[in-house]
Structure formats: C-alpha cells, structure tokens
Amino acid sequence: MIAELFYRRQALILGTLSMIGLLVFWQIAVDGGLINPFFISTPSEVWTEFLAQFEDGQVGANVGATLYCFVWSMGLATVVGIVLGMLAGWFSDVEAALEPFIWFKYSAPTVAFYPLFVAWLGYGTPTIIAIAFLFALTPIYANTLSGIKNTDRDLARAARSFGAKPLDVFLQVALPGSVPVMMAGLRLGVGRALTGVVVAELFGANAGLGYAITYYGQLMQTTKMMVSIVIVILLGVILTQILSFLESKTDSWRVDSGR
Amino acid sequence: MRSAEMTAEPAVRQISFSFLRPSRPTLVGALAVLAFLVLWQVAPSMGWVNGRFTSRPTEVFFAAIDIFRNDNFLYHAQISLTEFVAGFALAVVVSIPLGVLLGTSKIARYLIDPPLMALYIAPTLVLLPIMVIWLGIDMAPKIAVVFLGAVFPIVLNTMAGMSEADPRFLRMARSFGATKFDIFTRVLVPGSLPALLTGIRLAVGRAVLGVVVGELFVSQAGIGYQLNLYGSAMRIDRLLVYALVVSAFGYTLTILVRSVENKVRDWRSK
Amino acid sequence: MAQIEIRDLGIDYRKPKSNEVFSAVDSVDLSIEKGEFVTIVGSSGCGKSTLLMAMAGLVNLSRGSIRIDGKEVTGPGRDRAVVFQEASLLPWRSVRGNVKFGLEMQRWSGGDLNERAMQMIRLVGLGRFSDYHPHQLSGGMRQRVNIARALAVDPDVLLMDEPFGALDAQTREIMGTELLRIWERHKKTALFVTHDIDEAIFLADKIVVMGRNPGHIKEVINVDLPRPRDEAVLDSEPFHDLRKRLRAHLAEDMSSMQLVKEVA
Numbered sequence: 001m002i003a004e005l006f007y008r009r010q011a012l013i014l015g016t017l018s019m020i021g022l023l024v025f026w027q028i029a030v031d032g033g034l035i036n037p038f039f040i041s042t043p044s045e046v047w048t049e050f051l052a053q054f055e056d057g058q059v060g061a062n063v064g065a066t067l068y069c070f071v072w073s074m075g076l077a078t079v080v081g082i083v084l085g086m087l088a089g090w091f092s093d094v095e096a097a098l099e100p101f102i103w104f105k106y107s108a109p110t111v112a113f114y115p116l117f118v119a120w121l122g123y124g125t126p127t128i129i130a131i132a133f134l135f136a137l138t139p140i141y142a143n144t145l146s147g148i149k150n151t152d153r154d155l156a157r158a159a160r161s162f163g164a165k166p167l168d169v170f171l172q173v174a175l176p177g178s179v180p181v182m183m184a185g186l187r188l189g190v191g192r193a194l195t196g197v198v199v200a201e202l203f204g205a206n207a208g209l210g211y212a213i214t215y216y217g218q219l220m221q222t223t224k225m226m227v228s229i230v231i232v233i234l235l236g237v238i239l240t241q242i243l244s245f246l247e248s249k250t251d252s253w254r255v256d257s258g259r
Numbered sequence: 260m261r262s263a264e265m266t267a268e269p270a271v272r273q274i275s276f277s278f279l280r281p282s283r284p285t286l287v288g289a290l291a292v293l294a295f296l297v298l299w300q301v302a303p304s305m306g307w308v309n310g311r312f313t314s315r316p317t318e319v320f321f322a323a324i325d326i327f328r329n330d331n332f333l334y335h336a337q338i339s340l341t342e343f344v345a346g347f348a349l350a351v352v353v354s355i356p357l358g359v360l361l362g363t364s365k366i367a368r369y370l371i372d373p374p375l376m377a378l379y380i381a382p383t384l385v386l387l388p389i390m391v392i393w394l395g396i397d398m399a400p401k402i403a404v405v406f407l408g409a410v411f412p413i414v415l416n417t418m419a420g421m422s423e424a425d426p427r428f429l430r431m432a433r434s435f436g437a438t439k440f441d442i443f444t445r446v447l448v449p450g451s452l453p454a455l456l457t458g459i460r461l462a463v464g465r466a467v468l469g470v471v472v473g474e475l476f477v478s479q480a481g482i483g484y485q486l487n488l489y490g491s492a493m494r495i496d497r498l499l500v501y502a503l504v505v506s507a508f509g510y511t512l513t514i515l516v517r518s519v520e521n522k523v524r525d526w527r528s529k
Numbered sequence: 530m531a532q533i534e535i536r537d538l539g540i541d542y543r544k545p546k547s548n549e550v551f552s553a554v555d556s557v558d559l560s561i562e563k564g565e566f567v568t569i570v571g572s573s574g575c576g577k578s579t580l581l582m583a584m585a586g587l588v589n590l591s592r593g594s595i596r597i598d599g600k601e602v603t604g605p606g607r608d609r610a611v612v613f614q615e616a617s618l619l620p621w622r623s624v625r626g627n628v629k630f631g632l633e634m635q636r637w638s639g640g641d642l643n644e645r646a647m648q649m650i651r652l653v654g655l656g657r658f659s660d661y662h663p664h665q666l667s668g669g670m671r672q673r674v675n676i677a678r679a680l681a682v683d684p685d686v687l688l689m690d691e692p693f694g695a696l697d698a699q700t701r702e703i704m705g706t707e708l709l710r711i712w713e714r715h716k717k718t719a720l721f722v723t724h725d726i727d728e729a730i731f732l733a734d735k736i737v738v739m740g741r742n743p744g745h746i747k748e749v750i751n752v753d754l755p756r757p758r759d760e761a762v763l764d765s766e767p768f769h770d771l772r773k774r775l776r777a778h779l780a781e782d783m784s785s786m787q788l789v790k791e792v793a
Contacts, residue, residue: 014369022374039393094285097291107513108506109468112483114475115490115498120312195382197343199472202387210385217388236381427617434585434611435682445630449621462638523621525662 038086041223046230062228065207066197069125073132074193083135085144090170110134113201123204131197136189143185147178181249187243194236314495322496338481342398343470346405352461352503354413362421379411391477401473408465416458420451456520460513467509531560532598532718539592540579552743553579559746564716568733570723570775572782576744577722578690585611585688597686607635610679612689615671618663624650624674625659631682649677652711669700687723705731706759713757728773730768738778747778
C-alpha cells in the first residue's frame, strides 16, 4: 500500500525529500564548519531573520514595492504586447514594419539601455517599470502574433463560407483560437517582468527586494540578504505556477490537440 | 509534456540577395526603420524632444567611429568577451552531462527537478550580490552569473530532449537487439540534438544579459563599465554605441545558433 | 515440429493510474511452419499487434510460451526482425543509414555493412534514393525502407505490424505485390498483421482471424490460391469466397461492439 502510494506520488515525494535534504545539508555543512557562515548563512538563521524582517515590516514593504513595479510593468506589457501582437498578426504590413524593432529588442539585452532610462526617467520606480516592461514585452507580443497568424485556415474558411466578415473571423475564430498561445506568452512574460524589476532594483531603488539584496550585500550581511533572495525565488515560482494554472484552464477545451 | 520553452520568436526571414526586387515585407520593414531614423534625427531640431537625452543617429555614427579608434574599445570588449566565453563554456561543460543524467534517469530527475525548475524560473541574477561577496569584484562574479544564466536552459532542454525521445524509436531499436549503450548513442543523442541547440540559443541571451548586468553592477572595465560611465556622464551617443555593440553581438550569436538549429531540425519537418 | 509454436499464450496489461488488469490476449495456440506467409486479421483492439510484439520479444508474456525453432522467446533476437508501422525510421538518418541500423546492432562494419545495405535498398527499388532522408520520401517509399531494414539482418522470421496501414488504397496494393515479389525470393517465414481483408487474403498461405475481449483466435483459414500471385487473383472465385467468410467474422465483432456501446 505504501509502496503503491510511493509509486504514484514518486515525483512529489522525491522532490520534497530532495528539497529537505538540500536544506539539511546546507545547515549541517555550515554548522560542521565546512563552509564559512559569512558566505552563505544557514537555513535556520535565514528563517529567524525572515521572521524578524517580517515583524518589523521590511518584508511587507519590500515585497509590496517589488510587486507594485511588477504589476505596472506586467500590465503595460500585456496591453501593449497583445494589441501590437494582434495588429501584427492580422495585418502583415504591421508585422513587417515592427519586425526589425522586435528582432533588435529580442537580441539586445534591455539592461544595456538602463543608463539611458536613468537619464530619461531618473532613478527609481519609473525606470524600474520601464525596464521590466521591455523585459516582458517580447514573449507576449511574439506569442500573440503567432497565435493570430496561425489561425486554423480550415476554420476560417468554414466561417467565411457561412458569410462571416473578416472582423467576425477575427473575433470568433482567430482570437479565441490563440488564447492558449497568448497565455503561454504571459507565463513567460511574468518570469521576465520579475527579472526586470529585481535587476533594475539591484541598480537603483529605495525599496524593493532587489534593493534590499544590494543594500545588505554592500553591508556584507549575508543572512539579511538571503531572506530577500529566497523570497524572489519563491515569488518567481509562485507567479509562474499561477500563470501555468490559468494556461491549463484556457487550454482545457482543446481536447484533441491537447496533451 | 514540458518542452522547455514555448516561445514563438519572430521567424528569421531568408536572407535574399535580390536587392532589385525586394519583397513587400522587406520593403515595409526597411521603410519603418528609415522613418524611425529620420524622426529620431529631426525630432531634436524641431524641438519635440531634448536632444541631450536622445542624441541623433548622425551623432551616434560619429561617436562609433571615435570609439572604435580612441576609446580602448578592444580592451573593454576583450574583458566582456572573456567573461562571456568562460562562463558559457563552464555552463556547457556542466549542463550537458547533467542534462543527460537527468534525461536518462527518472529518479535523478525527480530528485533534482524542483530546485532546478525553481532556479530556471527565478531570476538567477539576484544571486549577483552574493557572488560579489564570494568572488570579489573582478571577472569571477560575472563569470559565475553568466554560468548561472546559461546553465539551466541547457540542462532543461537536454533533459527534455532525452526523456521525451519517441518511444517508437526505442521499440524499433530494441527489436534489433540494441543495447542500452546503442540506444543512447544512436537514438537518444541524435534525437535530442535540436533540443540541446534550443537550450544553447536561449542560454546565449541569458549569458549576454549576465555579462551586462554583472558589469553594470560592479566593475572596473568592460562594456558594461563603459555603459555605466557614459550613462552617468549623459553621453547618450556613446552609451548607444556600446549598447548597440552588445545587441549586435547577441543578435549575431543567436542567428548563428539558430541557423545550426534549423539545419539539424531540417529532417524533423513533418 | 513447426517452426513457431505458441502455447496457451496470455498477455495482461495493468491500466496506468489504476489497479485494473485487463487481458489483451488470452489462450492463444498457434503453429506456423517454416516458409509460411501468415496474416493476422481482426478489428481494432483484438490484440493482433500485441501478439506480434510478443513474438518479437518486445512484450512480456503473462502465461504460456512462444517457441521459435524450439527456443523459448525471452526477448528480441537475431532470428527475428520487425517491420513497423510508419514513423519508425530515424529521421536524422538517410535511407542508407536507416537500413544500416539493424546491421550495426549486429556489429557489421565497414565495406560489408555498406554493401549489404545498398543491396537491400536496391532490392526494394530505392537505389536512386539511398541518400534521401525519410521526410523527403512518400509513405510507400518509407515503408520500403522499413522492409529493407528488416530484411538486411537476414532474419528467419519476418514480423510485420500493419506496415501498410497508413498508406492509401492504391499504394497499398502496389506495396502488397512488391512485398510478395521480394518474399518469393527467399520464402522466409512471415507474419503480417493487418485489418484489411483483401490484403490479408492476397498475401497469405494462412489467415489467423482474431476476435476481441479478450483477444483470441477465432479461426485459422488456409489459403490455397496459386503463387506467384498478382492483382488478377483479387477477382477470382476463391478469393471472393474467402472475403465473404472474413467479412462475416469481422461483422460479428462489429455488432457486438455496437451492443457494448449501446449498453454503456
């Protein structure tokens, strides 16, 4: 019976075990003098420090600041990315006109333009939002574009044979058909937006998780720094999981092509 | 199935040398770029924007000539390139065997998957400050960040390519008496090559990002150092030249890997 | 003793994610003589492919035994080779590379390997296409490669799992004639799974008719049509009689399936 359960939940059980094992190893390695705690702290210290930072409101303030920028940049990227993607997917001239810029954007590390944004917008929130916006834009735009462009031709033809106008085909066939691909774009966008926010915060901010990491990093306070690092990693996983869940929801009607 | 990334990047258009009769998309694209450049050039003179903040295409052009001649450009480029190559090479050396192990052993996969996924999703760049504490402010922390950025896409794609091998090929191979080793070398390895290349392509982007972020964060030389320098000095023209150099580097490398990828994937069409 | 002896064979599957066990094949007894061409027909889900895969040594037996030349089958072996349905060609290998695959497994090497592969490719009529890749070939050509790959290792028994299942009717007929032409040369023992009645009769010395729930043998029919055969056989009187018999069998299966659906 236990073996049966183990077999079925193998991935979950082994995954959890390995996570616990990792934490235990980390703790023991430091306690046993294998690693200098100055370099990496320990799980128990990080936990204690987390509680302390939670208590005095630091965690709330930093997570709040980071999420504020995240929501703004992600919101902007979603609106702009989807609108541009739909236009480019439907009108091939728009796609052709945007393509050089998108390709440039795709291959250029946005961060290289960070000093430029600082020059334009000053240090702090607006620059962070702008950088994260550009980080998140590409996958959202590209997936929307390909979703609309790859509209099922047979379906479109069938719709037209029933007298559907181009706008009807767009609204009734192209748009719903590309929702799953768009959702995948949003999922990738979420990870990139978070990266953008935190990286921009590393360089210059007066609040936020990235700011806290840099701040304590400069003070060489590893434990305090690790708190924010762990939170960023967890935040990335949680946000992506939420989007994956939404993605599977929108994808569920695709019975035959699914799996 | 979890293929590593479901991105749809804009497709690379076939480069054609029929300049005399460009296709409509090429023409529209060229016109758009031209319009952008013209607008950029005239906007400051028309008083629409402050030229101090935007520079002009012509200024950028002359700044580029100046930089390539007098700015110790090669020295800085060499430092950045060294960081990139060292971190990327390290990532390749580590990630391919790891990906192979994870792709062929279910237990190993279950054990390492959760932390691996977390680090793949999470911005590994947040580890930069801790790398600085560990490794100082020279090239080492940048190499580490490049490594961290590049290693996960390659591991995950190699793993996916191996573990999602077509079961029909495996059955066919077994029917001819293939040993585990035969299956590995003759089915799994060639079958996962395209996925591996996809991983490398994604890794290139993350690695370039790592170099730039690392140098912007703390450095004494390198392209990122120059970016920071001219950014704080408000020399937008020079800043743009360095940014464009990084872009061109990332672009060229991505295109290169992709063309290899397309060649290898050719046989997969349909 | 016959070349292939199957005694009281049973193969059970455990359904994934539940404990349910169901029988794909049960109580199968079958003897096949050396050099016979045997076709196995039945509607989908009758376990005909499972039976073939068991003979190939790719499926574990739950009960009974399969013996070939007196030797118990415990896994894949050099005495057998399988022709699979489409999409079992390695897409990154050329036609020649694919035909070489089985030979490589048997540790052929160098000039012999190449010579043997080319010989087989010519045998199936693809001499000009040896450097093509599978995606450049039509479905019929791909199956010729599949056959060449199996024949190359010179097996005593050739096992074919609906090799023409994905082809259109015309190509299918051509491939059937081709297969017989190739087979006539060496008269290796051949087992051929299909759900196409005409194909089953046209190729066979002996037809094994299978039924469902669980998969079992309903009847074994001897085919006495003269060889070598060509398309003309399809219009002969005995062919029509056989076709009628087989259709009755399959119709029976279909109607019981219908019933199950209605009850459910």
